[in-house]
Amino acid sequence: MLRFLASRLLSTIPVLLIVAVAVFLLLRLTPGDPAAVIAGDMATTEQIEEIRTSLGLDKPIVVQFGIWFGNVLRGDLGESFFFKLTVAELIAQRLEPTLALALCTIVVAVVVAVPLGVLAAWRHGGWLDRTLMGFSTLGFSIPVFVLGYLLIWLVSLKLGWLPVQGYRRLGEGVGPFIRHLILPSLTLSVIYVALIARVTRAAVAEALTEDFVRTARAKGLPESRVLIRHALANAAVPIVTVIGIGLALLIGGVVVTESVFSIPGLGRLTVDAVLARDFPTIQGVILLFSVAYVLVNLLIDLSYLFLDPRIRY
Amino acid sequence: MNLRQRLALAAFALSLLIQAPVGAQDNQKVLRIAPHSNLTILDPIWTTAYISRFHGYMIYDTLFGTDAQGKVQPQMVDKWEVSRDKTVWTFTLRAGLEFHDGKSVTSADAIASLARWAKRDSMGEKLMGFVEGMEPVNATTFRIKLKEPYGLVLESLGKPSSNVPFIMPKRVADTPADKQIDDFTGSGPFVFDKAQWKPGEKVVYLRNARYRPRSEAPSGTAGGKVAKVDRVEWVIIKDAQTQANALAAGEIDIIEAPAHELYNSLKANRDLQIVEPNPLGFGAMLRFNHLQPPFDNAKVRQAAMAALNQPAFLRAQVGVPDLYHTCFSIYPCNSPYFTTAGMDFIAKPDINRARQLLKESGYDGRPIVVMQPTDLVVIAKLPVVATQLLRQAGFKVDMQSMDWQTLVSRRAKKDPPAQGGWNIFLTVWASVDGMNAIAMNAVNAACDKAWFGWPCDQELERLRDAFARSDDEQERKKLAEQIQLRAMEIGTHVPVGEYQIPVAARRNLKGFVTGYFLVAWGIEKP
Numbered sequence: 028m029l030r031f032l033a034s035r036l037l038s039t040i041p042v043l044l045i046v047a048v049a050v051f052l053l054l055r056l057t058p059g060d061p062a063a064v065i066a067g068d069m070a071t072t073e074q075i076e077e078i079r080t081s082l083g084l085d086k087p088i089v090v091q092f093g094i095w096f097g098n099v100l101r102g103d104l105g106e107s108f109f110f111k112l113t114v115a116e117l118i119a120q121r122l123e124p125t126l127a128l129a130l131c132t133i134v135v136a137v138v139v140a141v142p143l144g145v146l147a148a149w150r151h152g153g154w155l156d157r158t159l160m161g162f163s164t165l166g167f168s169i170p171v172f173v174l175g176y177l178l179i180w181l182v183s184l185k186l187g188w189l190p191v192q193g194y195r196r197l198g199e200g201v202g203p204f205i206r207h208l209i210l211p212s213l214t215l216s217v218i219y220v221a222l223i224a225r226v227t228r229a230a231v232a233e234a235l236t237e238d239f240v241r242t243a244r245a246k247g248l249p250e251s252r253v254l255i256r257h258a259l260a261n262a263a264v265p266i267v268t269v270i271g272i273g274l275a276l277l278i279g280g281v282v283v284t285e286s287v288f289s290i291p292g293l294g295r296l297t298v299d300a301v302l303a304r305d306f307p308t309i310q311g312v313i314l315l316f317s318v319a320y321v322l323v324n325l326l327i328d329l330s331y332l333f334l335d336p337r338i339r340y
Numbered sequence: 341m342n343l344r345q346r347l348a349l350a351a352f353a354l355s356l357l358i359q360a361p362v363g364a365q366d367n368q369k370v371l372r373i374a375p376h377s378n379l380t381i382l383d384p385i386w387t388t389a390y391i392s393r394f395h396g397y398m399i400y401d402t403l404f405g406t407d408a409q410g411k412v413q414p415q416m417v418d419k420w421e422v423s424r425d426k427t428v429w430t431f432t433l434r435a436g437l438e439f440h441d442g443k444s445v446t447s448a449d450a451i452a453s454l455a456r457w458a459k460r461d462s463m464g465e466k467l468m469g470f471v472e473g474m475e476p477v478n479a480t481t482f483r484i485k486l487k488e489p490y491g492l493v494l495e496s497l498g499k500p501s502s503n504v505p506f507i508m509p510k511r512v513a514d515t516p517a518d519k520q521i522d523d524f525t526g527s528g529p530f531v532f533d534k535a536q537w538k539p540g541e542k543v544v545y546l547r548n549a550r551y552r553p554r555s556e557a558p559s560g561t562a563g564g565k566v567a568k569v570d571r572v573e574w575v576i577i578k579d580a581q582t583q584a585n586a587l588a589a590g591e592i593d594i595i596e597a598p599a600h601e602l603y604n605s606l607k608a609n610r611d612l613q614i615v616e617p618n619p620l621g622f623g624a625m626l627r628f629n630h631l632q633p634p635f636d637n638a639k640v641r642q643a644a645m646a647a648l649n650q651p652a653f654l655r656a657q658v659g660v661p662d663l664y665h666t667c668f669s670i671y672p673c674n675s676p677y678f679t680t681a682g683m684d685f686i687a688k689p690d691i692n693r694a695r696q697l698l699k700e701s702g703y704d705g706r707p708i709v710v711m712q713p714t715d716l717v718v719i720a721k722l723p724v725v726a727t728q729l730l731r732q733a734g735f736k737v738d739m740q741s742m743d744w745q746t747l748v749s750r751r752a753k754k755d756p757p758a759q760g761g762w763n764i765f766l767t768v769w770a771s772v773d774g775m776n777a778i779a780m781n782a783v784n785a786a787c788d789k790a791w792f793g794w795p796c797d798q799e800l801e802r803l804r805d806a807f808a809r810s811d812d813e814q815e816r817k818k819l820a821e822q823i824q825l826r827a828m829e830i831g832t833h834v835p836v837g838e839y840q841i842p843v844a845a846r847r848n849l850k851g852f853v854t855g856y857f858l859v860a861w862g863i864e865k866p
Binding site: 060067176183291 | 378380381382386387388389390392460462502517518519520522538539540541575576577578579581582585586588589591715742743744745746748749750751752760767769781788789790791792
């Protein structure tokens with residue numbers, strides 16, 4: 028397993044290298060000039076040129092890449108063109124909201140979706156199955172921003188139970204932290220509930236047709252034990268895979284939810300940086316996302332060892 | 341304790357935790373503002389962005405201010421005098437002015453700040469063209485020596501909008517003008533709390549206890565800048581609906597620039613008020629590229645101008661009749677130099693005349709590129725209207741959609757449209773930026789040195805220069821009118837109407853200062 032781990036970690040290096048080169052080149056080839064953005068609407072061509080020089084954007088692309096890549100190898104992601112803060116500082120500020128939202132969403136989704144999926148599989152084809160899958164389709168179909176606004180209107184504006192927007196860091200108190208996370212997590216989890224419930228239903232339904240389930244039932248085990256210990260446990264691999272991918276997607280940023288609830292996460296940072304052509308920030312966050320995807324996939328692969336003893340690396 | 345009791349206890353504890361009141365703080369009076377955009381650049385000299393100007397007015401002060409009537413008034417300056425030949429201006433600062441770090445504001449600080457500002461600002465650059473030198477007389481008095489009399493000395497020093505000549509400590513102002521500052525020590529009514537600044541989330545300003553406001557009532561950027569709250573927080577909320585929801589719920593106190601489509605619902609909410617701190621509003625304009633065919637031909641520009649119809653632009657872009665009005669002048673309506681001279685073709689658009697002019701111009705039917713910024717909602721619909729009207733007049737139009745940042749990059753290119761250049765773009769400026777022909781970049785016709793579009797006209801430049809030199813208000817008015825006539829004759833740009841973006845605020849706030857934009861001083865929160 029150690030050899031597998033080492034080879035997987037080594038294989039991330041060319042992936043990250045390709046991502047770095049591709050992102051760097053794409054940004055330089057895309058129309059848009061950060062100097063013009065910084066200068067503002069009333070700046071003249073000369074002023075824009077001065078700013079471009081001061082940012083080093085007048086240098087050849089190869090030289091710019093060499094400087095940036097050399098810094099990255101030393102662990103320096105550079106400084107934002109706009110904020111006069113390092114990219115690492117910007118990412119650090121945005122990481123907590125994104126991680127908190129992602130984890131909360133996944134926890135809510137798993138806690139709701141897995142039992143629903145198991146129930147639907149257990150009553151496969153029955154009214155319970157059809158109802159749950161109907162809700163699942165609805166969950167897939169309803170746009171996140173529509174659900175978000177509806178929840179804000181009802182829970183925050185009409186009932187006054189929870190705040191409309193914003194994020195409070197854990198350091199500002201557990202209460203405010205939770206209050207600000209409930210609505211966005213609920214909103215975002217709906218689509219993941221739908222996704223995970225469907226995958227769970229399919230996997231458990233398949234497991235329920237296996238011989239070992241028939242044996243378990245023949246032995247007189249309670250149905251709950253058959254469902255959880257025998258069917259669900261053996262259906263875990265696809266469920267964990269989809270949960271892992273969901274988590275990776277959430278870390279990559281959920282821009283619409285972050286905008287509707289004004290959460291200062293990595294998704295909004297990425298979009299803002301793209302719109303402003305803040306090259307160092309875009310490059311930094313995309314590299315971070317790549318690392319996150321690689322690590323999450325590695326963890327998923329490792330989890331298979333525990334979930335299915337037949338799998339060996 | 342059994343499982344059920346443990347669960348009940350856990351639920352009770354959790355409910356206590358999350359019942360903490362929203363935004364509970366100590367007894368400080370905190371004013372929460374959702375500004376019109378995210379604050380990215382903290383150096384208001386380095387950029388002309390309005391959000392950086394707002395930041396500048398929070399933490400810096402100016403030698404002169406401009407009151408709501410457009411008159412320049414002393415601000416940090418206590419008294420000033422001009423020599424008989426009008427070439428030596430002597431300014432004395434008010435006693436007791438201090439920066440946030442407790443150090444006194446000196447004449448050396450003022451001179452260094454003006455020098456840096458003038459390298460970035462077109463009006464400052466013009467002023468410095470007349471300046472022979474600036475020198476301190478003593479710690480609080482300094483002198484500006486001119487090569488020859490210049491009529492806009494005070495207007496330049498009291499310029500209210502970007503770039504504003506903010507006064508910084510000399511050590512900060514000595515930063516090269518092409519580099520951002522990283523020390524935000526000012527002497528204004530609020531102090532920037534950099535430690536609490538979370539880009540894209542929150543900007544925090546604390547009341548400056550050292551600030552000595554003037555005794556006059558606040559007006560525009562002049563008068564007593566009294567901070568009446570302990571702390572101002574800019575809460576960065578990008579989504580317009582979320583801004584409105586947060587205001588309705590009392591989580592924020594002010595939306596600086598609410599979306600037009602939310603105006604009626606905000607107005608109908610009894611807990612809220614609509615305030616207009618900027619009666620001059622905003623002016624929209626269409627800009628031609630004078631370097632590239634077909635708009636290198638004045639007749640083609642005139643044909644396009646004859647087709648453009650202000651009400652059509654305003655109805656499409658703003659939609660709320662309360663919030664827009666036509667304005668047939670290059671100067672803002674209700675501003676000192678407003679005149680309708682030479683604007684008949686805009687006041688009475690005529691598609692048939694436009695077609696006739698286009699025919700006479702020899703237009704060869706080449707497609708013209710109109711740039712449309714899809715992501716900037718305050719502009720996005722204007723190019724669509726322009727495209728339709730120009731097509732009606734006989735132009736072949738290629739409207740290209742892009743994001744605003746691509747547009748601002750592309751408009752700096754002088755290449756032909758087929759090689760990444762352009763023919764037309766539209767934008768919106770705060771009307772205060774067009775108060776006179778020197779501040780207004782759109783009528784700068786200095787060829788390569790002009791604003792994007794690069795009009796080139798010696799006569800217009802001669803008139804602007806005469807305006808800048810004049811210190812006689814009647815003469816200036818005449819020159820302002822001649823400038824408008826000439827600008828429209830050569831088609832520097834086309835004003836396509838004015839509109840308001842009023843502030844939405846909680847009803848319990850009072851003390852808003854009327855002028856040119858929202859300022860945080862004067863606002864009281866119970």
